[in-house]
Amino acid sequence: MSTMTDPQPQGFRLGMLISDTRYRSYTFQFIALILLIVSIAYLISNLFANLAANGLDISWAFLGEPAGYDINQRPIEYTSQSTHARASMVGAINTLIVAFLACVSATVLGVIAGVLRLSNNWIVSKLMSAYVEAFRNVPVLIWILIIFLAMSNAFPQPRAFRGETPDATMLFDAVAFTNRGVYVPSFVNGAGSAIFWLVLLASIIGVFAYRRYAKNLLFKTGKLLPTGWPSLAILIVPSLLMYFVLGQPVTLEYPELKGFNFQGGVHMRLSLIALWFALAIYTGAFIAENVRAGILAISKGQTEAAAALGMRPGRIMNLVILPQALRVIIPPLISQYLNITKNSSLAIAVGYMDITGTLGGITLNQTGRAIESILLLMLFYLIISLSISAIMNVYNNSVKLKER
């Protein structure tokens, strides 16, 4: 057939770019692309020309200058003599810390609330509706401020812990709740602690391996191994043995009131807690709705069929409904994670030094390098958002309906 209708290839003529339908669309797309590039190039060169005319040259040299300001939460080494680039890095890590904490807690909260909202128990389901509606419909900035102000007024000052009969005492002599944050004990790693942590890590991997083995055994032979206590044993026994064999290499350092503040332990600042909790409960409410939608998308026949097989309601949810619902839940979950990361830039409202606070705040202000700082900031959020999307897409592909 092809020999009949197709004209013999006659070699390429320039006119075919317009007249030949095979090439025409490419031609026009190519022209459009060139025009787009030219106009963008014009805008950019015009921008630079005008910036130069105003004496505003683009220069990145400020990143290498000493920052001159201090940052309270420093996950990496930083002093006021470190560079602006370093300050931006501290801010970036702080953004990632709060975004990670909030993503994890929002997911846990959202899944629980979403499942419970469908509960047959009237009180539970109504409570969850109230949670979702209350938190979804008030701006997250307000929640950040409410939590921050509530905590800074409810918790005592460090001074209240002082004296013979203090007004406030530490929880279990280990955790101090103050209006400047929560102080918890921290680990002090002595000699041999690395071995201990490795054993602990190996045990955790061991637990997963065991559970996988038990599941495969169940599917292959129908033999049901207990998973509860063996998991616990795998997790605890080797680490505990190692801990004493190595002579207790890891000890706890307790916070202690010294001078104006508690010293020692880990200081979780009020700003971090307020931002984290607010982002978590606010976004948790959205995730709850995603989860509810995901569950409702699974036909009721699945539940009934599973029940007919004699499964208990908890197992029906965990083994039949949720795994299928995930396919519906994950795509919107990605955008919730992106929202958390982007909303974390409200940090300055409570003085949390994220990247918007350091690079986009103090550095921008003290150096006056607004355009450079904002460009870097955009680049940072873009990279983080794209990375989250990429990771979640990989996960989505692994749970989505396998077509065979």
Next chain:
Amino acid sequence: MKKSVLFGALAAAGMTAGVAGAATLDDVQARGVMNCGVTTGVPGFAEPDANGVWQGFDVAVCRAVAAAVLGDSTAVEFVPTTGKTRFTALASGEIDMLARNTTWTFSRDVDLKFEFTGVNYYDGQGFMVPASLGVTSAAELDGATVCIQTGTTTELNLADFFRSNNITYEPVPIETGSEAVQLFLAGSCDVYTTDRSALAAQRANFPAPDDFVVLPEVVSKEPLGPLVRHGDNEWGDIVRWTLNALITAEELGVTSDNIEELSAGTNNPEINRLLGSEGTLGEMLGLDAEWAKRAIAAGGNYGEVFEGNIGAATNIGLARGLNAQWTDGGLIYSPPFR
């Protein structure tokens, strides 16, 4: 603030070259109001009163310029700015001048490209603590939690002070002065630090001012003054010489009470040049002969503005100190009107 930066960039991208040196005076006169950047609220310096009318020591400078340029000291649109937003507001043209406890520094003048038009208050950074802490010197503040406003010279001085004294602190960065005060009063920080004039002003409005002490140390020089954008020297001259007019008026004994009488002509030629009954100073500025007369009449001379807003008779109770006229041993000194 981010928004205005981006809009600024877009606007810059959309324009053809040659925008520098726009005539602010023409813009202001065409608009009929002057946009003046002030604080979000510091008692005595810039704060709306019960009727929503802005009052204060910095506000008076804005009003004087508006009176000189527009003939109406109320033709001012006050734009509250924070330590972080003030420079963007000025650079982007959102405000025509900034009078907001702003320290004249090298980098702001040279690198950020602003023009400081004088000093209306010679200040220095200080520390305030609750009296109950029993602290008597800033050297005892090791480990303290300190509330600071971000985007200020305060936070840089603070880092330098603690570093050079080899002591540590926990900074709590805050956007506005009123939030900082709130946290300080709630005990979220042990120390509040900013310019000493602002410390005195804010302390005066605490529920119990006597429960707080300002430590004796002055850890920096903070010459505070009004500023405009680089590149429009005519406008810069107007703001500079309006402030100088207020200062010279005090030096020459021109007050809001006797200004009418003196402007008819005196036997002091400098007063005559200042008030426009002699010479063409106003014309040289691109204004009329009575510009300085209106500026002074708006709120009185420098001394009157000082005493009326922050001086010994007010509850803020600042002494003139460094801000006395040079003839009284202070630093307030205007070049001659000639």
